[in-house]
Amino acid sequence: MNFMASKQPENFLLGPESDSQRTLYPYVTGTSVVALKYKDGILMAADMGGSYGSTLRYKNVERMKPIGKHSLLGASGEISDFQEILRYLDDLILYDNMWDDGNSLGPKEVHNYLTRLMYNRRNKFNPLWNSLVLGGVKKGEKYLGTVSMIGVNFEDNHVATGFGNHLARPILRQEWHENLSFEDGVKLLEKCMRVLLYRDRSAINKLQIAKITEEGVTISQPYSLKTYWEFSAFANPAQGAVGTW
Amino acid sequence: MSKSVIEMPPKGGFSFDLCKRNEMLAKKGVSPPSFRKTGTTIVGLIFQDGVILGADTRATEGPIVCDKNCEKIHYMAPNIYCCGAGTAADTEAVTDMVSSQLQLHRYHTGRESRVVTALTLLKRHLFNYQGYVSAALVLGGVDVTGPHLHTIYPHGSTDTLPFATMGSGSLAAMAVFESKYKEGLTRDEGIKLVTEAICSGIFNDLGSGSNVDICVITKGGKEYLRNHLQPNPRTYTSSKGYSFPKKTEVLLTKITPLKEKVEIIEGGDAMEE
Numbered sequence: 440m441n442f443m444a445s446k447q448p449e450n451f452l453l454g455p456e457s458d459s460q461r462t463l464y465p466y467v468t469g470t471s472v473v474a475l476k477y478k479d480g481i482l483m484a485a486d487m488g489g490s491y492g493s494t495l496r497y498k499n500v501e502r503m504k505p506i507g508k509h510s511l512l513g514a515s516g517e518i519s520d521f522q523e524i525l526r527y528l529d530d531l532i533l534y535d536n537m538w539d540d541g542n543s544l545g546p547k548e549v550h551n552y553l554t555r556l557m558y559n560r561r562n563k564f565n566p567l568w569n570s571l572v573l574g575g576v577k578k579g580e581k582y583l584g585t586v587s588m589i590g591v592n593f594e595d596n597h598v599a600t601g602f603g604n605h606l607a608r609p610i611l612r613q614e615w616h617e618n619l620s621f622e623d624g625v626k627l628l629e630k631c632m633r634v635l636l637y638r639d640r641s642a643i644n645k646l647q648i649a650k651i652t653e654e655g656v657t658i659s660q661p662y663s664l665k666t667y668w669e670f671s672a673f674a675n676p677a678q679g680a681v682g683t684w
Numbered sequence: 685m686s687k688s689v690i691e692m693p694p695k696g697g698f699s700f701d702l703c704k705r706n707e708m709l710a711k712k713g714v715s716p717p718s719f720r721k722t723g724t725t726i727v728g729l730i731f732q733d734g735v736i737l738g739a740d741t742r743a744t745e746g747p748i749v750c751d752k753n754c755e756k757i758h759y760m761a762p763n764i765y766c767c768g769a770g771t772a773a774d775t776e777a778v779t780d781m782v783s784s785q786l787q788l789h790r791y792h793t794g795r796e797s798r799v800v801t802a803l804t805l806l807k808r809h810l811f812n813y814q815g816y817v818s819a820a821l822v823l824g825g826v827d828v829t830g831p832h833l834h835t836i837y838p839h840g841s842t843d844t845l846p847f848a849t850m851g852s853g854s855l856a857a858m859a860v861f862e863s864k865y866k867e868g869l870t871r872d873e874g875i876k877l878v879t880e881a882i883c884s885g886i887f888n889d890l891g892s893g894s895n896v897d898i899c900v901i902t903k904g905g906k907e908y909l910r911n912h913l914q915p916n917p918r919t920y921t922s923s924k925g926y927s928f929p930k931k932t933e934v935l936l937t938k939i940t941p942l943k944e945k946v947e948i949i950e951g952g953d954a955m956e957e
Binding site (some may be wrong): 486547605610612630633634672677678 | 694829830831843845846856858860862863884887888928
């Protein structure tokens with residue numbers, strides 16, 4: 440009786456052909472990015488995996504890139520959309536340089552640009568499927584912000600995307616403090632990335648850590664974390680009763 | 685002789701006869717009542733001499749906190765305790781039921797209960813109901829074979845682990861465990877780590893909150909530390925204290941003990957055939 444009537448198209452506002460032009464789901468995705476402010480600037484970490492659904496398709500994806508002189512952008516989510524954002528930012532920096540007036544876009548300005556970009560795309564129901572982390576130092580002032588695919592943006596002393604929100608931010612909330620040294624900052628980031636490696640199925644053990652200070656951006660060579668699997672309860676879980684699991 | 689048709693109750697599991705009707709009602713906008721969940725952080729870990737279980741104390745009904753200080757660590761046996769996450773009624777009922785079954789089993793065998801017994805009873809029941817009994821449990825205890833810690837999922841699968849977390853705050857608590865757990869922790873280190881993990885859940889997860897409950901089980905016995913830590917006290921309390929208007933005056937107090945009506949006769953004749 441009512442079965443026919445309920446077959447209304449859900450997106451009647453958008454028309455029948457518009458589906459092929461909008462991003463509906465992500466295909467090649469990167470997992471979490473974690474970043475924190477330390478004494479001299481910002482430290483950011485991301486692994487180098489690009490997953491195609493449940494397959495680990497690409498293992499050499501650089502998900503952090505320097506932007507201009509003062510900023511560093513890390514992204515999780517759809518990789519092709521990240522590359523598109525990099526092109527937009529290239530144009531932005533180019534136009535800024537062409538003014539040749541001695542001023543350059545700082546991290547706050549780039550963050551604002553990205554927020555507007557993401558929010559406007561979201562309003563057209565065609566989002567760039569990314570969660571971005573933008574960090575930088577300009578004139579001694581450290582800045583660390585994040586923008587999500589629907590345009591939610593904020594800045595904080597430590598940010599994370601994706602699974603990092605659930606696994607890394609509790610650790611950072613407890614253990615972050617002002618004026619971390621470089622070594623302490625790296626140790627804290629590695630702690631977070633190790634937990635993500637254990638508990639996020641799309642994480643891989645090949646990560647880069649990037650540092651941005653007043654002097655500029657340095658992105659480390661890829662390396663892997665040490666993991667520990669020797670707990671005795673893992674070795675023989677059926678200890679108490681033979682035949683159980 | 686009754687003329688009624690013999691209506692056999694279903695042998696086990698739930699009856700899904702009303703599902704179609706519920707679907708139709710939902711489409712018309714009549715939503716089912718929200719049930720009380722313990723959106724939760726529960727943890728367990730094995731230390732040197734036994735097992736430590738921890739839980740937060742918030743119970744939620746949808747977006748509302750309905751109980752600020754509920755008990756999520758349930759008694760199973762003198763040497764076995766179980767934390768429960770998921771639907772509050774399901775965790776209470778299932779742990780109560782298995783606790784009684786364990787008691788009867790203890791009378792029957794004359795021995796202390798084993799953790800794997802509780803584990804098997806729980807997982808058989810939950811699997812039978814195919815995940816509809818929404819109880820996610822962390823079961824821990826010490827028996828003759830040593831300390832054991834298990835997690836049980838609503839569909840009936842189990843894991844044996846050195847440290848475990850369940851509930852909505854499980855990721856926040858697991859982050860703490862994965863970064864700080866080592867083997868051979870002492871009792872105080874273990875309690876500190878469990879408290880840290882539960883606090884991580886309380887402060888970073890919206891479904892968990894209020895206080896921290898701890899239960900330490902060793903070969904010697906158990907220690908149930910209810911409200912071991914209260915990191916969320918009332919923010920503003922009146923410094924003058926609270927005064928209430930004058931009560932009814934007491935004029936006379938007289939207590940009359942009731943006499944026992946039943947008289948117990950020792951011995952007596954054996955029952956006749």
